[in-house]
Amino acid sequence: MNILPFVISGLGIGAVYALSGVGLVVLFRATGVLNFAFGAFGAMGAHCAWQLLEWKVPLIVAILAAVVVSTAISFLYGRIFAPMLSHRDTVVRAVGTLAPALVLIAVMGVVWGELPRRLQFPTDQMFVSLFAARLTYTRIIALLLAVAMVVAITLLLSRTRLGLDMRALANDRDLSAVLGVRVLHTETAAWIITGIFSGLAGLLLADLVRLQGTFLTLLVIPAIAAAILGQLRSLWETAAAGILIGIAEAALTPIAWISPYRAAAPFIIALAAVTILGGTAKAALKDR
Amino acid sequence: MITIDNLVVQFGGVKPINELSAVLTAPVAGLIGPNGAGKTTLLNVLSGFIRPVQGTVSLGAQALLPMTPLQRVRAGLRRSFQTEQVVGDLTVAGNIAAIADHVVGAPHRSEAVDEALSFVGLSAAADRLGQSLNLFQRRLVELAKCVVGKPKLILLDEPAAGLTEEEGKAFRELVLRIPAEFRAQILVIDHDVDLIRSMCSETMVLDYGKLLALGPTQTVLADPNVRRAYLGEF
Amino acid sequence: MSVQPQTIASNAEGLSTMRLPKQLLHVPVTTALFAAVVVLLANSFWLSAATSAVALSLSVAGLAILYGQLGLVSLCQFALVGVGGWATLRIGHAFHPPFEVSLLAGGIVASAVGLAFGVPALRLRGLYLALVTLMLAGGFQIIISAWGFPDGGPGFLGRADGSGREMLARPVIADGEVAYFLYVCAAAAIGLLIAQWHKLARPGRAWALIRKGETVAVASGVNVLIYKAWAFALSGLLAGLAGGLLAGNVGQLDGRAFGAFESLNLFALAIVGGVFNWYGALIAGLLLRAVPALLTDLGIDGYITIGIFGVALFHALATAPTGIAGQIAGLIARLNSGLSRGRAR
Amino acid sequence: AASCGDNSGKPATGEPIVVGAITGKTGPDDFSNSTKAAKAYFDCLNANGGIKGRPVKYLVEDDQWNPEIAAQLAAKLVNDEKAVLMVGNSSFVECGANADFYKKSAILVVAGVGVPRECFFAANYAPTNAGPRVSMLGAMGYALDQLKAKSVVCIGPNIPNVGTWSCDGIIQLAKEKGLTAETILMDPGTADSTSTILQAAASKPDVIILGLPKGVTVPLLTAAEEQGLNQSIKFLSAASAYDLSVPGTIGAGWDGNFIVNMEFNDLEATTPDNQNWLAVMDQYGQKSDPRDTFAQAGYLAARIAETALMTLDPANVNRETASAAVRGIKGFKSDIFCAPWYFGDGQTRHNANSTTRMAVSEAGKWKVVSDCAPSPDPELKDIRAFEKSAGIN
Amino acid sequence: MSGNSEVRVENLVVERGGKRVIHDISFSVAAGEVTTLLGANGAGKSSTVMAMAGVLPRGGAVRLGDIALEGFVPDRIRRAGLALVPEGHRVLGQLSVEDNILVAALDPAATARRQGLERAYEIFPELAERRRQSASDLSGGQKQMVAMAQAFVAKPRFMIVDELSLGLAPAVVKRLAEALKIAAAGGIGVLLIEQFANLALDLADKALVLERGRLVFDGPAATLKAQPDILHGAYLAS
């Protein structure tokens, strides 16, 4: 069976993993918080966009609204709640983000229920045909957005003062404070940035995958596989890993006996990688 | 007796220890040198946390490098760290028992612990928690851990750092009793020259990973190279 | 991770061997009291909920060892519960041995798997380890939702197709609801005792050193790999037993109930319950099953329940660093000191 | 106006009869519409004389798609609340978790919507719906007779006793009829629908038959449309996709190309009982309660229960008598069913509803495109045999 | 270094682990000179300065010149001009040596920050050699140098050093002492905690002595050198 079409469709889903993976690593690099609610933030924004579209609001407005909503939520959590856990170890701070995730799942469940919805962009209808498979512009946009995020954040972290402060914070919050790094200001900035990313990612996921609160929230877990392969620090590796995982997952489809289990591909790959090189990886041995 | 022959440690480009050869015989030997000279690195080599790229190290007749860190501990090697490592949520006794568990046979464990406690004079504080101790007491706990279970070689990395002069003196007295009472050789790193002078009959000076001087403490400290490179005198 | 006095207190007495048994006595006594209260008050619904809760508290005890003692985070504990349940059902349906045999088999298999899960992790730490274990949970979710749990059918997977599903027979001595609940309490008490003993004795000290720093541990003669592996195996065993007991409760298990998110939830509630006191596990178990049961019983909408959980989780994390158990212990300590001062006067 | 009970308009005041239900509300999908409709009907009944003066106390619990909770709730309703009957149950996990418990407790379940195989292979569990397999084979029948399909691909979830069960039926029938057929099992949790669709399209089938929750069906169709397959291949689905929201959601691209099986009559059918259902919903349900096929199932389950209980002496309604009454149900007629419903006394399994229709997505609505036809499911042999022997239709 | 940068501490009270370790002490440290804070281990020296820098919660008031540092978080206090070098050579291990120093330079102008960096390298050529190395790989003493450099580049109005010579070779200590003298001469106030009393007293103009969280001496360093018994009393007390 010809595998190339699956590689192409893998690009699509890979973009999804890359987007979320990078979004996670950004916040982690900046604040030391791994945000399990990343998907939920995005899903909330996407639902709002859908609602606005139902009310016949122009698409661009809906998109903006979605990003604004996700960012606002992220800002609220980062500014008000995250600091309450700032003195705890990274795992507890990560677990803390389960709270907003659960709350948002509840809100979305109560307001919109679990009816299958579909967020459509004009770009879904435009596509390029490759190897008997179609790659819609939406997916291409997702890929480009992932790359753009990587470039932008890499520059931010390596070139700007804000980036330096972020790296310092992620390393040792208390010491950074003693050194005069504006803790709240910097962390808030980081949360706003991921907020924006989660908003964009949420919109794309809602279109590419499905608009369903719980589902989008849980999509964070396979995305973490990409983050692990990027050792929670390299944005490039994370993005690349995300795309490769997507391709691998898709490419397993034609193999009949694996096909039903292929959704496990992200996890298996991450585990294999860790077992082979993880132990030696610096990130693994550092306490984070 | 510690014999070091043509030892080289390398991290990427840097060579913290570079073709070092030395023989240490004194019961209490000193190891000094500028910051970054390679002292801690040498200690890590001796205790097995860093693998040198070449050279040999032997304790008495026994070659150390082939042994894993654990084997070295069981063979009687003890060390303290540059920053004290007392476990905050174990009692003083617990901290010492934690090592006794592994280097003393079950029947003699509790008395080994008591012995170490009384040696450093912390018997009274046996049930106090590590985190409630002040620095001096923490250093004493570390020393107590070093004398548990028939030590042969004890490595102390700046054991008196942060201690006041009085505490330093008290500490020194304890260390000086160890060779006689526990039959162990001691290697001390410290930047407190007075402490070294009064404790170590023999001293080794490192600079940029190379041996700058080795011999009786007095002569070594009088050596002009040492005075320039280490004490910063001219 | 700031470790609070009371943990320490328990550890402190680890050395003075005469106080050791007294320390351990708390476990069976408390469990017995709890069991008595439930049996007297609970109806069928609550009994079933309480049984699950107590069973799960065993798996939490496993987490508490890894996190509270070693500072290691496992986010695949609920998956291990599933493994234990699977093995228990598999053995039970295949050979129809006494329940205890299947249960133990479940525990051992889970412990082996836990070890296997642990091995790649032995060199990892902190969040990185946590996420790796989460990957395991994710993988397990896919597999188990496709395999399902054995229900008396043929073959390795042991799936009966719809008709003729069998239930796992409960232990002969404890077939009824109440009897089985007590049975589970007894099993849990034993498991918690084992865990507690480990904390107070030699392994506990070695683990404390490892938590302080692996080089430090090695320099004190601790074989880090062995003691870590041992912790993973023990934690797996407890999770496995929990799974087996759950299987015995309903008579079967369902693949959809063992998602990765459950493992996350389990860890979160373990922290809320408190990983530094043995009864934190019991509290976490209740939070996992009894509290949702209560909300269901009050007829509160499922989504609202999830929301309430989210809020409560954060509140607990933010206000009680050592979990509810930590606060209780603090209270007890204050009471004791108050009493002794009273006596002094 | 809604017609129920004795239509006396007199509220029932006697001692309530406890009837329970377990539904899957919170989770991957919302199945609670069935119990909502049943509730509406029982309210209507209680407002009209109830069961010979005794109102029905209808207790509904949400199992949150968690078998463990489902078991707890069953214990609560049966042991603690002492329900005499379970009516309108609609849950993905409940059958597997509770079938044996119901049998042990000698209580009968007149379920609304059953999905996994366990729901149709239990002694005490009788759903009013047809079930995914019967429904998919209904669709298959349509593909054979109307679409003249020569090759078919079946896509089901890789959940035990759901996906394999249904698709096996398709394969079996295909063999009998000499079609080429292929099964694809997918993880409903996967984010990658496109690959699944490409896999299905790879063997160039005439029709693809889906047996998935609507939440998974819609993204699959979306992916198919992206790949332009909605033009080249006909997509059919089990009744799980027969939801009012679906045609609008999948959009104009599917007009005439997505055909679903219906376990019940057209939702807008003007036939008397269907109209009565709608009237009951309007009078006694919430505005927000969906008027969908689940609701029809719940309504029917409630009416069947009513019919059964009415045969009893109100002074003597308990689990035995109620069960006996339900066992006695035979030829229960409603124009929402294609064929009369019966319990099937003595049967080890129950699948009374096995005659179905088809509808096609058109301009954001469903349009019925076939009359009632018995589902050609080979597995129904025993059911058909019993029907013949019992002289039912 | 504008304005008067004298530091005044009034009725300072500090609790740690629920137990009071600083009992209501008051003192002031003048600008333009070096003051040393002496005392036995556990006397409360670190607690005092950490409280002043806002790292530990405290009772009482701390004023830097005309600013009252009430309810200030550590970073605001640092930016207000009070820089602390904490005990036990802590550095940002995952950052390079250079980033460690740059992050502590608070000047808004990038060029000014660079200049500060270069001046730090003049004081610690050891660090210049390792500017790209990640700080976790530094030796103990090198870490202490980084910590000192971080304080210097902040251009503080007032500087506190906890355990100056800790882990530093004598040669380096000499250089540091000079650097501090120059800084003080430049008009900034310096508060110094140092294990070696005589080193501290040689360097300092004024001295404070803590004993079990209480101030037992506040006066010229010379006086203390003249009457060592005061010190010994304080040390033996613990």
Ligand SMILES: Nc1ncnc2c1ncn2[C@@H]1O[C@H](COP(=O)(O)OP(=O)(O)OP(=O)(O)O)[C@@H](O)[C@H]1O
């Ligand atoms: N992993 C590493 N990579 C690169 N360089 C390293 C690494 N570890 C240590 N070094 C360098 O090796 C040299 C020796 O370090 P070491 O800790 O032995 O010095 P030291 O003599 O203990 O100094 P101090 O007295 O300050 O403790 C230092 O210059 C340090 O920067």
Ligand SMILES: Nc1ncnc2c1ncn2[C@@H]1O[C@H](COP(=O)(O)OP(=O)(O)OP(=O)(O)O)[C@@H](O)[C@H]1O
């Ligand atoms: N984390 C803590 N919890 C409880 N008490 C503490 C803690 N840290 C220090 N203490 C106590 O506070 C008191 C003062 O400690 P501090 O470190 O300020 O003394 P110090 O003068 O700096 O001693 P050193 O010379 O060792 O640094 C000591 O009695 C110490 O036991």
Ligand SMILES: [Mg+2]
């Ligand atoms: Mg050193």
Ligand SMILES: [Mg+2]
């Ligand atoms: Mg101090």
